[in-house]
Amino acid sequence: MLSIAKITDGVFFLKQNKSIHPLSTSNGFLITPSQIPSNSITKEAGSVLIDVNLEEDGWLAIKKFCEEQRIPLPSRLIMTHCHLDHSSHVHLFVKLFDGVVYAPEPEVKVILEHDGFFHVYQITEMMEFPTLMDSYRHLKYEILKFNIISEEKVTTFKPGEVFDFKTIRIQTIPLTAHSPGHVGVKLILQKEASKIFHNSCLGLDHLKVNKDGTIKDGFGPWYGFKHTNIADYIEDINKSEVIFKDCQILTSSHGIIFTNKKNPIEIVQGERLFIKKLTPREKIESPSEYMKRKIHEKEQCIKNSLDKIGINKNNVQAVLNSTELMGKLLDMDLYFSKKRIPPRQLPAYKFWERYLIINQLKHILAKLI
Ligand SMILES: [Zn+2]
Numbered sequence: 001m002l003s004i005a006k007i008t009d010g011v012f013f014l015k016q017n018k019s020i021h022p023l024s025t026s027n028g029f030l031i032t033p034s035q036i037p038s039n040s041i042t043k044e045a046g047s048v049l050i051d052v053n054l055e056e057d058g059w060l061a062i063k064k065f066c067e068e069q070r071i072p073l074p075s076r077l078i079m080t081h082c083h084l085d086h087s088s089h090v091h092l093f094v095k096l097f098d099g100v101v102y103a104p105e106p107e108v109k110v111i112l113e114h115d116g117f118f119h120v121y122q123i124t125e126m127m128e129f130p131t132l133m134d135s136y137r138h139l140k141y142e143i144l145k146f147n148i149i150s151e152e153k154v155t156t157f158k159p160g161e162v163f164d165f166k167t168i169r170i171q172t173i174p175l176t177a178h179s180p181g182h183v184g185v186k187l188i189l190q191k192e193a194s195k196i197f198h199n200s201c202l203g204l205d206h207l208k209v210n211k212d213g214t215i216k217d218g219f220g221p222w223y224g225f226k227h228t229n230i231a232d233y234i235e236d237i238n239k240s241e242v243i244f245k246d247c248q249i250l251t252s253s254h255g256i257i258f259t260n261k262k263n264p265i266e267i268v269q270g271e272r273l274f275i276k277k278l279t280p281r282e283k284i285e286s287p288s289e290y291m292k293r294k295i296h297e298k299e300q301c302i303k304n305s306l307d308k309i310g311i312n313k314n315n316v317q318a319v320l321n322s323t324e325l326m327g328k329l330l331d332m333d334l335y336f337s338k339k340r341i342p343p344r345q346l347p348a349y350k351f352w353e354r355y356l357i358i359n360q361l362k363h364i365l366a367k368l369i
């Protein structure tokens with residue numbers, strides 16, 4: 001089921017509620033041509049999607065919604081990065097809408113080549129381990145049903161590039177600690193002088209707003225790739241906080257909507273689309289405080305685990321050098337409860353968890369120097 005919230009005329013936020021796998025979908029925007037003059041890009045007068053990744057019924061729900069609302073079908077999709085939860089079903093968008101995909105240049109190979117994922121995310125060593133490769137392929141192709149896209153349907157952009165239309169400016173903002181081409185997106189609506197910030201996959205992933213107005217934690221920031229440096233990640237979170245201060249609405253790929261806008265956001269379709277109204281009187285943890293807390297909690301958790309296995313925090317390098325000690329930390333289920341993960345997916349999850357731990361250990365080590 002696809003939930004749709006109308007942010008303002010011609011700007012809709014989309015969220016797929018149920019999915020076949022936690023890595024299967026990403027929330028994003030549908031922007032209609034009332035915001036986009038047909039002469040802005042030659043061929044297309046169609047709508048624009050941003051950061052949307054949906055299973056087949058989700059794309060079909062967009063089609064139905066556009067037809068019912070007499071909105072031109074989407075013809076362009078701007079991707080924020082190419083992690084599997086943002087790229088797995090994009091080939092279906094191309095097929096169903098004959099659409100064109102705009103992908104950040106540093107990551108485009110993920111959607112053009114079957115082995116692009118390993119090169120872009122610098123994890124070619126994964127290819128040397130048959131069990132790990134079986135697990136990765138099972139997840140990517142059999143569960144998520146990923147497919148590559150032909151080159152003529154893909155255009156690249158540089159993180160930071162601006163897509164300028166008559167009544168809306170779509171500004172991409174590099175937040176590249178999460179992945180090498182990862183961008184947030186600032187939508188500047190000229191007519192209303194209002195601004196929306198989508199911080200994409202940065203880690204603002206609250207699961208819901210409870211009845212008492214409190215919000216429920218999600219997983220938090222994902223820093224489980226080799227290139228990630230947690231100090232840089234925290235810088236990106238601080239950068240996103242500054243950008244949000246200038247905006248009325250904050251959205252993300254996997255979380256709820258935050259708003260301090262006076263006009264209500266209208267839920268047009270579906271349920272489980274949570275909106276948290278930010279009022280000056282209610283003191284809640286800010287979005288950036290949430291993301292930094294989630295990182296900090298894991299750091300504490302890893303420090304406690306080092307104590308349990310008898311490693312002094314001044315000897316963190318020993319864990320980084322030892323397969324046996326790393327194995328002990330992996331057995332502690334610091335990030336994933338491995339009992340719940342289907343056996344064939346387990347090697348892939350262990351691989352990601354290993355890098356989450358390594359990046360936290362490197363962060364602890366860097367702070368000691
Ligand atoms: Zn994501």
Ligand SMILES: [Zn+2]
Nearest residue numbers: 083178179201
């Ligand atoms: Zn991501």
